[in-house]
Amino acid sequence: MAIATQGTARNYLQRAPSPSGLADVVDLILDKGLVIDAYVRIAVIGIELITIDARIVIASVDTYLRFAEAVNRLDLSETGGADITDLRGGDGGGARRALSGAKDKASDAVEGAKDKVGDVKEKVSGRD
Amino acid sequence: MAVQSPPRPGADDASATGVYCYGVVSARDARPQPRGLGDMPVEPVVHDDLAALASRVPAGTVRARRRDLLSHMDVLSAAFEHGTVLPLRFGTVFENDEALVHDFLAPRHDELAGLLRDLSGQGELRVTAHYREDAILAEVVRESRRIAQLREATRGAAAGHPALIQLGELVVAEVKARTARDSRALLERLRKHALRYEVGEEPVQYELLRASFLVERKRVPKFEAELERFAAEQAGRADVKLTGPLPPHSFVSLSHGGR
Numbered sequence: 204m205a206i207a208t209q210g211t212a213r214n215y216l217q218r219a220p221s222p223s224g225l226a227d228v229v230d231l232i233l234d235k236g237l238v239i240d241a242y243v244r245i246a247v248i249g250i251e252l253i254t255i256d257a258r259i260v261i262a263s264v265d266t267y268l269r270f271a272e273a274v275n276r277l278d279l280s281e282t283g284g285a286d287i288t289d290l291r292g293g294d295g296g297g298a299r300r301a302l303s304g305a306k307d308k309a310s311d312a313v314e315g316a317k318d319k320v321g322d323v324k325e326k327v328s329g330r331d
Numbered sequence: 332m333a334v335q336s337p338p339r340p341g342a343d344d345a346s347a348t349g350v351y352c353y354g355v356v357s358a359r360d361a362r363p364q365p366r367g368l369g370d371m372p373v374e375p376v377v378h379d380d381l382a383a384l385a386s387r388v389p390a391g392t393v394r395a396r397r398r399d400l401l402s403h404m405d406v407l408s409a410a411f412e413h414g415t416v417l418p419l420r421f422g423t424v425f426e427n428d429e430a431l432v433h434d435f436l437a438p439r440h441d442e443l444a445g446l447l448r449d450l451s452g453q454g455e456l457r458v459t460a461h462y463r464e465d466a467i468l469a470e471v472v473r474e475s476r477r478i479a480q481l482r483e484a485t486r487g488a489a490a491g492h493p494a495l496i497q498l499g500e501l502v503v504a505e506v507k508a509r510t511a512r513d514s515r516a517l518l519e520r521l522r523k524h525a526l527r528y529e530v531g532e533e534p535v536q537y538e539l540l541r542a543s544f545l546v547e548r549k550r551v552p553k554f555e556a557e558l559e560r561f562a563a564e565q566a567g568r569a570d571v572k573l574t575g576p577l578p579p580h581s582f583v584s585l586s587h588g589g590r
Contacts, residue, residue, distance in 0.1 A: 214559075216573055217571065220408075220575070221408055225400075227457075227459070231574075231580055232400050232404055232580065233421060234420070235418065235420065235421075237354075237355075237583050237584065238584075239435055239585070264496055266536075267499030271485065274472060274482055275482060275485060277468050279473075
C-alpha cells in the first residue's frame with residue numbers, strides 16, 4: 204500500500220479517492236465524458252455560474268489591487284526569507300540597502316529556499 | 332433549463348419519462364446500483380457485450396444541481412470498482428431503453444467496445460497543486476527588487492493609488508511566471524508515468540497545476556511516489572493533492588459524423 208511514502212517523515216501529499224469540493228466535482232465532470240448526438244439533451248442550469256465562480260481569471264485592475272494589498276499585508280518576519288532578519292529593527296536606509304542586496308542573494312537562496320525558510324522560521328520564533 | 336426527453340410524435344406523453352445514462356461498461360461487469368440520480372435505481376441496459384448504466388428520470392425534472400453532479404460521479408465511481416467504465420457527459424437522457432440501444436449502443440458498438448478494451452486497467456488521476464499565498468508572495472518580494480521597493484513605497488498608500496496597480500501587476504506577472512515554470516517541471520516528472528495527460532486551461536489564483544493523467548493501474552504507485560516527492564519538496568510553499576484513480580472522465584471521446 205503506502206510504500207510510496209517510505210523515507211519521508213510526514214505525508215505531504217493529500218490523497219482522496221474522489222473529489223469532494225463542488226469546484227473539484229464540476230471540474231472533473233462538466234464538459235467531460237462521451238458526447239453522443241445533438242438531440243440528446245444536456246442539463247446546464249446553474250452550472251455556468253459555478254464554473255465562472257471557480258475560475259477567477261487573473262487579469263483585471265481589481266485583481267492587481269488585491270495582489271498589491273496582499274503583498275503589502277504580508278509580514279515577512281513571519282513568512283521567513285534569507286534577508287529578513289537583516290530587515291528587522293533596522294532603520295529605513297538599512298532596509299533599503301538590504302533589499303537592494305536581496306535580489307543578488309535571492310537566486311542563491313532559491314536553491315535551498317525550502318530548507319532555509321524552515322530554519323529562519325525557527326530562528327525567528329526562537330528569538331521571540 | 333431542465334432536461335426534456337425528445338418529443339415522440341404520436342406517443343402519449345402524459346406520464347413521459349426519460350432514461351438517464353451514466354456510462355457504458357462491458358455487460359460482464361455490469362451491476363445494478365440501488366441509488367442514482369433522484370434516488371432512482373440504476374439498471375444496466377444490455378446490448379450484445381455492452382451495457383449502459385441507466386436510471387429513469389421524470390421528464391423535465393433533471394437539473395444540474397450539486398447533488399445531481401455527485402450522483403452522476405458516484406454511479407460511475409461505483410461501477411469503476413468492477414471494471415472499465417466509459418463515462419458519458421453529465422445530463423445525457425434518452426427517450427427510453429429502446430432509444431438508448433438503437434441510437435447509441437447498437438450504432439456505436441464497435442467503437443465503444445474498442446474504447447473499453449483500450450482503457451482497460453487504466454484510471455484517471457487528478458492532480459491539483461496550489462501555492463500558499465503568504466509563501467509565494469514572500470518569495471516574490473524576496474526575489475524581485477522592483478517589487479520589494481514598490482512595496483515599501485506604497486505602504487499606507489491610498490486604495491487605488493496607481494503605484495498599487497503597478498505593484499499588483501508586477502506581482503501577478505511574477506506569480507504567473509512561477510506557475511509556468513513549476514507546472515512545466517511537475518508535468519515533466521509526471522508524464523513519464525502516464526499514458527496521456529490533460530492540463531486545465533486557465534489557472535485559478537495561486538494554482539500551480541490542475542491536470543488529469545491517464546495511468547495504468549500498475550503504474551499508479553510510481554506516479555504517486557513521484558508526486559509525493561514533489562509535495563515534500565514544496566512543503567510550506569505549495570499544497571499538492573491527488574484524487575483517484577477515477578473513471579477516465581477526461582480521456583474518452585467518440586468520433587462524430589456517420590452512425
